[in-house]
Amino acid sequence: xxxxxxxxxxxxxxxxxxxxxxxxxxxxxxxxxxxxxxxxxxxxxxxxxxxxxxxxxxxxxxxxxxxxxxxxxxxxxxxxxxxxxxxxxxxxxxxxxxxxxxxxxxxxxxxxxxxxxxxxxxxxxxxxxxxxxxxxxxxxxxxxxx
Numbered sequence: 414x415x416x417x418x419x420x421x422x423x424x425x426x427x428x429x430x431x432x433x434x435x436x437x438x439x440x441x442x443x444x445x446x447x448x449x450x451x452x453x454x455x456x457x458x459x460x461x462x463x464x465x466x467x468x469x470x471x472x473x474x475x476x477x478x479x480x481x482x483x484x485x486x487x488x489x490x491x492x493x494x495x496x497x498x499x500x501x502x503x504x505x506x507x508x509x510x511x512x513x514x515x516x517x518x519x520x521x522x523x524x525x526x527x528x529x530x531x532x533x534x535x536x537x538x539x540x541x542x543x544x545x546x547x548x549x550x551x552x553x554x555x556x557x558x559x
Contacts, residue, residue: 414555416548417478418447419467420460421486427513435513436540443541450545454552464488464495471498474506480551481508482544489516489526499531507554509547512537 420440423430428439438446444458457478461467467488474481481499488495489512499508510529515538529535533554536543 415455415478418458418482420484421488422462438541468498484511496528508532509551510535511543511547513540
């Protein structure tokens with residue numbers, strides 16, 4: 414199974430950016446955690462601060478991937494483009510939305526996700542372990558729907 418893990422803006426700053434909210438782990442630490450936890454899966458990690466690049470990667474996913482783990486970061490609350498891209502491929506490539514923090518415990522502007530309804534599920538508040546939970550759920554979903 415091939416899984417694409419997409420990370421949005423500022424996630425390359427994990428470990429140094431507000432560790433009291435996001436934790437001290439880096440994006441590389443999260444990649445290492447997923448690879449060691451899912452050695453039987455083919456996982457590719459990408460991060461971009463560009464909404465357009467994320468949209469392109471999502472749109473290209475059906476040619477190569479079985480599922481997507483996505484942390485849209487700040488684009489969660491602003492991007493109809495990412496929502497549209499996820500929705501466009503949702504019948505062939507399911508996605509799970511991940512957030513390191515519980516966005517409902519944060520500023521009100523972060524309470525609404527524009528992208529979540531294009532995904533099969535959303536996991537938040539468990540910091541890096543949310544990626545593990547999300548990938549477990551995604552793999553289970555894909556295997557159950559084959």
